[in-house]
Amino acid sequence: MYDPLHDLSPGCNEAYPESYWANVSGIAPEHDGAVIADLDVDVAIIGAGYTGLSCALHLAREHGIKAHVLEANQTAWGCSGRNAGFILKSSGRKSYGQMAKQWGEEVMRGIYQEMAAGVETVNSLINEGIDCDQQSAGYIKVAHKANKLKELVELAKLQQNMFGYDVEILSQNQVREQYMDDRNAYGAIRYKDGFGVNPLKLAWGYQKLAREAGVKVHCASPVNHWKSQDNKQKLHTPNGIVSAQKVVIATNGYTPKNFHSLITDRTLPVLSQIIVTEPLSEAQIVACNFLTSNVVMDTRALKYYYRKLPDNRILFGGRGAITGKSADDPYYAQRLLSVLKTSFPALANLKYSYAWSGWICMALDDLPHIYQNDEQSVFYSMGYCGSGVAFSVQAGKRLAEKVAEKPVPNLPLYNKALPKFPFAPLRRVGQWGYFHYGKIKDQWF
Numbered sequence: 001m002y003d004p005l006h007d008l009s010p011g012c013n014e015a016y017p018e019s020y021w022a023n024v025s026g027i028a029p030e031h032d033g034a035v036i037a038d039l040d041v042d043v044a045i046i047g048a049g050y051t052g053l054s055c056a057l058h059l060a061r062e063h064g065i066k067a068h069v070l071e072a073n074q075t076a077w078g079c080s081g082r083n084a085g086f087i088l089k090s091s092g093r094k095s096y097g098q099m100a101k102q103w104g105e106e107v108m109r110g111i112y113q114e115m116a117a118g119v120e121t122v123n124s125l126i127n128e129g130i131d132c133d134q135q136s137a138g139y140i141k142v143a144h145k146a147n148k149l150k151e152l153v154e155l156a157k158l159q160q161n162m163f164g165y166d167v168e169i170l171s172q173n174q175v176r177e178q179y180m181d182d183r184n185a186y187g188a189i190r191y192k193d194g195f196g197v198n199p200l201k202l203a204w205g206y207q208k209l210a211r212e213a214g215v216k217v218h219c220a221s222p223v224n225h226w227k228s229q230d231n232k233q234k235l236h237t238p239n240g241i242v243s244a245q246k247v248v249i250a251t252n253g254y255t256p257k258n259f260h261s262l263i264t265d266r267t268l269p270v271l272s273q274i275i276v277t278e279p280l281s282e283a284q285i286v287a288c289n290f291l292t293s294n295v296v297m298d299t300r301a302l303k304y305y306y307r308k309l310p311d312n313r314i315l316f317g318g319r320g321a322i323t324g325k326s327a328d329d330p331y332y333a334q335r336l337l338s339v340l341k342t343s344f345p346a347l348a349n350l351k352y353s354y355a356w357s358g359w360i361c362m363a364l365d366d367l368p369h370i371y372q373n374d375e376q377s378v379f380y381s382m383g384y385c386g387s388g389v390a391f392s393v394q395a396g397k398r399l400a401e402k403v404a405e406k407p408v409p410n411l412p413l414y415n416k417a418l419p420k421f422p423f424a425p426l427r428r429v430g431q432w433g434y435f436h437y438g439k440i441k442d443q444w445f
């Protein structure tokens, strides 16, 4: 599998992975074909995931700038077509408590507003007619140990007080009787505004809206070399050079090695793995009291997440392999299946039908950053730390404002560059160490 820390290109016109989403979503919508001749454009956006498509859509709709999106493979071939489809009011891994301590309450509230705006924008775009199999609203954050419920209750109170956020506290019995009989659940908090979607159909919907607004989307057009020349950015694709005044890097966890100096050594791509089981029978659903289609995540340092899909399969996810070379080793899918069975022992004979993984993008400070070079000619948005389905849309909107030279909120998300990883060549060793620390923490504390 493509490994962004080792490979110089994610390929050209690679097919979607064999995921549940690729299998159930039907035929991909039309795009504008690969780049087959040299082009001169105002704005080029590299990467046709949510970030790139949202940036293009907002540039066209709000600033009258019709960008060209260059995608190496297929629309949403990266994370945007592979994720679990949880729409959440969050991004990054930094807690609101840490934000308040570091920057004060005003900044913390500002960041919350941006996360909330992401969900609002996703909702309003879906309401324009995107068919993405939206499920019933609710996000359940489960305490995987009794002592974790106390932390969740404190978080709920902070969010209720600071933001007036409607957060429900659920006892262990309430979780098991009203939502699902998860034997690893010791209580939970429940947000009423999270929900699950088909993430690939969502991205295809964004592409359709963007093209209707005048955006050109070129798949099978990897940017393999990049030169800055005569105040222009020259992007070399296999069959044509795209010369752009401004370039947006929207490649996130899929950014190839040494792609651009602005982002070198500033991210850590980490594999997240998903399995989708065979459909549950009525008897199996009853045996685990699996009533809910809400999206569920736990409190572990190395988190597990799951949801019941519209056809009664369970999507279950967690960390994957460390390198691209071992990404397809069935060991990782089997591990997820065995954890799922500890939550639902009645599913002892359940098998999985699909397994795949994708590169999420970690930032050293656990926060996404939307930033640019001094010349205001190259922009990027990265580092959602595995939580970007909703926020990427807001990030794309803010990127568009930056490209159009409009002001954006004065927040660390938008006014600070991604910090560099110290000892960058050893990032994977650090990740391996963190996985071991997380395992011990999750088991013993």
Ligand SMILES: Cc1cc2nc3c(=O)[nH]c(=O)nc-3n(C[C@H](O)[C@H](O)[C@H](O)COP(=O)(O)OP(=O)(O)OC[C@H]3O[C@@H](n4cnc5c(N)ncnc54)[C@H](O)[C@@H]3O)c2cc1C
Pocket (backbone or CB within 6 Å): 009, 010, 046, 047, 048, 049, 050, 051, 052, 070, 071, 072, 073, 074, 075, 076, 077, 078, 079, 080, 081, 082, 083, 084, 085, 086, 087, 088, 221, 222, 223, 224, 250, 251, 252, 253, 254, 255, 256, 271, 272, 273, 274, 317, 357, 358, 359, 360, 384, 385, 386, 387, 388, 389, 390, 391, 392
């Ligand atoms: C298994 C998994 C589960 C997840 N679940 C959730 C979830 O439930 N909720 C949530 O909020 N977040 C989730 N995420 C994270 C979320 O999917 C991402 O944050 C989000 O999709 C990032 O979108 P993006 O557009 O920034 O990047 P991507 O969707 O990764 O798009 C980057 C694109 O850039 C292209 N590219 C790279 N290099 C080049 C080049 N040189 N030339 C041209 N194109 C190039 C790639 O082909 C790719 O299509 C999950 C991620 C994974 C992997």
